[in-house]
Amino acid sequence: MIDHAHDLASVQDATERLLTAVAGLDNAAVAEPSRLPGWSRGHVLAHLARNADALVNVLEGRPMYASAEARDGDIERDAPRPLDAHLADLRDSAAGFRATGEAPADWSRTVELRNGVTDSAARVPFRRWAEVELHHVDLGIGYELEDVPADFTERYIDFLAARFSGLADVPPTLLTDGTRAWHTGRDSDRPEVTVTGTPADLLGWLAGRRDGTSLTVKGDALPKLPPL
Known part of the structure; x- marks a missing residue:
């Protein structure tokens, strides 16, 4: 709530x-x-x-x-x-x-x-x-994004992951910081891409503030996200 x-x-x-x-x-x-x-x-x-x-x-x-x-x-x-x-x-x-x-x-x-x-x-x-x-x-x-309150970072990752969910141009993607996980992209029972990074780097990529080069990507290339 x-x-x-x-x-x-x-x-x-x-x-x-x-x-x-x-x-x-x-x-x-x-x-x-x-x-x-x-x-x-x-x-x-x-x-x-x-x-x-x-x-x-x-x-x-x-x-x-x-x-x-x-x-x-x-x-x-x-x-x-x-x-x-x-x-x-x-x-x-x-x-x-x-x-x-x-x-x-x-x-x-x-x-x-x-x-x-x-x-x-x-x-x-x-x-x-x-x-x-x-x-x-x-x-x-x-x-920097590392200075942003942790509760904001987690909630905004939630918000952006939901925003990009269901988009046909974004493959099914699992996002994780090693302890928490989020799903985004088009609907599927199995992610095609797994993206791992710090909360700040995940937020930066989702929000268009970082290019994602610091993230670890498995399964395919880092998805291209639409602008906010």
Whole structure:
């Protein structure tokens, strides 16, 4: 069962870690490239702020973004701002998400995200938690997947393994860190590929943050996963 209150608290903790780390940058560092192709660190920070606003929209029954063009335009508009502006925006947008999440609501209801994707309202805080953790890593400022809380890593591997399950282009795949196992890919009684690695490396590959070269693959080549 999803504990949205726990996840809201985890979002707050992750946000504080992010804000502390970002506060140690300067304007020049914000303008430098992030680990995401074509995006500066300012783009990542702008996206994080606007994503918080967008998830407030989702929880309040409005479209997540006015349009894909509006989403991209807002990020491009906000990316070049100085560090202080980014920090203030991150704090304000995080506070808005937290206030909306703490308001009385029916957490069992279904909400709509981007591109027609639907989910339980109770999972929205976890989705925000994922945004904060992964994009903190994307900034390339010393926070790595190995630093992400272990309970988040396990849950996000669960989430992504389920997301890629049933896809015809992904062979039946067993994922394991040596103690736990997950199944993904198209339906089959027997996996065609077994992928073994640390939780951080498995998460990095599933989330498109690592190329999988550190993983051990048996049975066939490492499957190609669709983008998130």
